[in-house]
Amino acid sequence: MTREEIVTTINTVFEESFEIEPERLVPDANIFLDLGLDSLDTVDLVVAIQKKFGVQIRDDERVRSIRTLGDVYQFIEVIYNEKKA
Amino acid sequence: MKRVVITGMGAVTPLGGSVSETIQALDDHRHAIRRCPELEVCKGLRSWLAAPAELKNEKLIPRQNRRSMSRMSIFAAQAALEASKQAGYQPALFSPGKVGCIAGSTTPSPITIHQIYETFIPTRDFGLIQAMQFFQSMSHTVAMNLAQYLGLQGRFLSTNAACASGLQAIGTAYELIRAGSQEAIFCGGAEEFHSTVTGVFDMLLAASTKYNDDPDHASRPFDAARDGLVCGEGAGILFLEEREHALARGATIYGEILGFDTCSGGTHISESNRECIAQCMRQALTNAECSPSDIGYISAHATATLQGDGEEAAAIHAVFNDTVPVSSLKGHLGHTLGASGPIEMIATLVGLRKNRIYPTRNLTSVAPECQGIRHVTEIETTQATCFMKNSFAFGGINASLVCKID
Numbered sequence: 140m141t142r143e144e145i146v147t148t149i150n151t152v153f154e155e156s157f158e159i160e161p162e163r164l165v166p167d168a169n170i171f172l173d174l175g176l177d178s179l180d181t182v183d184l185v186v187a188i189q190k191k192f193g194v195q196i197r198d199d200e201r202v203r204s205i206r207t208l209g210d211v212y213q214f215i216e217v218i219y220n221e222k223k224a
Numbered sequence: 225m226k227r228v229v230i231t232g233m234g235a236v237t238p239l240g241g242s243v244s245e246t247i248q249a250l251d252d253h254r255h256a257i258r259r260c261p262e263l264e265v266c267k268g269l270r271s272w273l274a275a276p277a278e279l280k281n282e283k284l285i286p287r288q289n290r291r292s293m294s295r296m297s298i299f300a301a302q303a304a305l306e307a308s309k310q311a312g313y314q315p316a317l318f319s320p321g322k323v324g325c326i327a328g329s330t331t332p333s334p335i336t337i338h339q340i341y342e343t344f345i346p347t348r349d350f351g352l353i354q355a356m357q358f359f360q361s362m363s364h365t366v367a368m369n370l371a372q373y374l375g376l377q378g379r380f381l382s383t384n385a386a387c388a389s390g391l392q393a394i395g396t397a398y399e400l401i402r403a404g405s406q407e408a409i410f411c412g413g414a415e416e417f418h419s420t421v422t423g424v425f426d427m428l429l430a431a432s433t434k435y436n437d438d439p440d441h442a443s444r445p446f447d448a449a450r451d452g453l454v455c456g457e458g459a460g461i462l463f464l465e466e467r468e469h470a471l472a473r474g475a476t477i478y479g480e481i482l483g484f485d486t487c488s489g490g491t492h493i494s495e496s497n498r499e500c501i502a503q504c505m506r507q508a509l510t511n512a513e514c515s516p517s518d519i520g521y522i523s524a525h526a527t528a529t530l531q532g533d534g535e536e537a538a539a540i541h542a543v544f545n546d547t548v549p550v551s552s553l554k555g556h557l558g559h560t561l562g563a564s565g566p567i568e569m570i571a572t573l574v575g576l577r578k579n580r581i582y583p584t585r586n587l588t589s590v591a592p593e594c595q596g597i598r599h600v601t602e603i604e605t606t607q608a609t610c611f612m613k614n615s616f617a618f619g620g621i622n623a624s625l626v627c628k629i630d
Binding site: 157158175177179180182183186187189190195197 | 352354
């Protein structure tokens, strides 16, 4: 999966699950302050990512440091590559 | 004791997305029973009919509230918003912690429960279950979503006695306000349609199976050709308020609740019992300080089941003889289960305020076991002000409420 495909897939999750308009889905957007997610939303963000990418990230400590949409892209890219390796 | 009045009403029903749309449909003698393809594909399910409500404008509910709502909670929130607007409800007009929320449904969201197990059983993977599905599949999902949506901080209760849930919520709210513990309460019931709901009634031989090709005539309470109920969905929410509080703020009063009773029959897990129903109605009258002759109309529970309608008719005969007009709105609406009590109570109240009694649709030949009471088969003009609403549920649960229009 390319970086572009990851971005597209993640953005789809934010559009479908959290009803965020596409134009607001920029890498610098803080998922809490700018996109309005809260702790419960992050639970479902993790579930949606696990479904979309076939990965297990619920216990991954790196999830806690995610702040921006760009962090999400980066984290998934790393995870996805780890899985592939 | 305080007096308890109705200052707001809201409904989403198979006949419309508001009280006025529902009343218009009743005035037009329309019904909401449809053949449902979703049911036809279920093996072993013989009843293919439903009375669906339309889900629309749900995105007007903020996502932060809506995310934990299934269809039934959305219906309830929309009905509550309608009731809130009609009542002119503003939190600042009430004391802190004195506006409560009591609501119920037959089950938590059957749609969400289905989705959860559809995901979990083949995978055994809890990592695929969403947090929001959990909140939609709790027994108090309707009441808790309603309280969150409206920001209510008063008394909270979820009534879960199947088809009596909604009327029990109203009755309990009445008792709390009457006792002085709350100034006002949003109360009622909600339900959502799913094949498993119809499946339960079909399994218990209580769903209509002979009218799959003739939905217009399927739901026929008290009729000789009835063969069971048709499941519906929707929500009915009332805003009950302590009378002096309502008068002080200049609210419009639409009706007053005079008495209520709910009881367990203790005789059979599924069958209605005429003596227990009669006892419930008598106790509601006693609590209302009314005699049978004070009641000008009875909105029956009658769902069109073979056993239940006969028992209710016999009970009404025992208490009221054949003097009081009786009808069931399930010929129009289907059986909206936990929402039926509030929805039918609201329709009755609004109808009586227009001097109108709505009939039992499809009642063309009264069954022998349903005779002995005064059936209403056409829209009637009335001067009645006081009515009784009945709701019953599996488990031998009975609920009767006495209300007076204002």
